[in-house]
Amino acid sequence: MKTRQEAVNAARTWKGSPYRLGGRVKGAGVDCAMLLLGYLIEIEAIDSKSLENYGPYGSDWFHHTNNERYLKALMAYGKIVAETHCRGGQNIQPGNLVLFKVVGSKLYNHGAIVTAWPMGVHAAREGVCEIDLICDPLTTNKQMGIFDPWSK
Numbered sequence: 001m002k003t004r005q006e007a008v009n010a011a012r013t014w015k016g017s018p019y020r021l022g023g024r025v026k027g028a029g030v031d032c033a034m035l036l037l038g039y040l041i042e043i044e045a046i047d048s049k050s051l052e053n054y055g056p057y058g059s060d061w062f063h064h065t066n067n068e069r070y071l072k073a074l075m076a077y078g079k080i081v082a083e084t085h086c087r088g089g090q091n092i093q094p095g096n097l098v099l100f101k102v103v104g105s106k107l108y109n110h111g112a113i114v115t116a117w118p119m120g121v122h123a124a125r126e127g128v129c130e131i132d133l134i135c136d137p138l139t140t141n142k143q144m145g146i147f148d149p150w151s152k
Helices: 002-013 032-043 048-053 069-075
Strands: 079-084 098-100 110-116 121-125 127-132 143-148
Touching: 002 110, 032 069, 032 110, 032 121, 069 079, 069 098, 069 143, 098 127
Parallel strands: none
Antiparallel strands: 079 143, 098 110, 098 143, 110 121, 121 127
């Protein structure tokens, strides 16, 4: 598996990719779930066969289920090291993934890759970009799970 700094560098190579629901091609289109899976493949935390069981979903999938699909998909490759709210003062390592419960969801339905807390790379309508997660309206003070691919 790559080092944390190599992982941060890999995450940043996705910046500028347009947002495409269900997409998973760097530079051509990706959504937030496929960004995280593509990142985990690049840092050698998972292999590409892991994508075979991750099928298409609608933009409102989290309204029609009680199944923590997003969280369960990641837990096979590491563990949740903390659950909290997105705000300052947290000790989150570069390369960690953070999952959020956004837009009123009771489930984790958005994710980002930490570059240097509170900065993170995520895919949203504006495409893949690096944002301040504690200041961005989508993620600020939202319930958050911190996932560490280096902890198994």
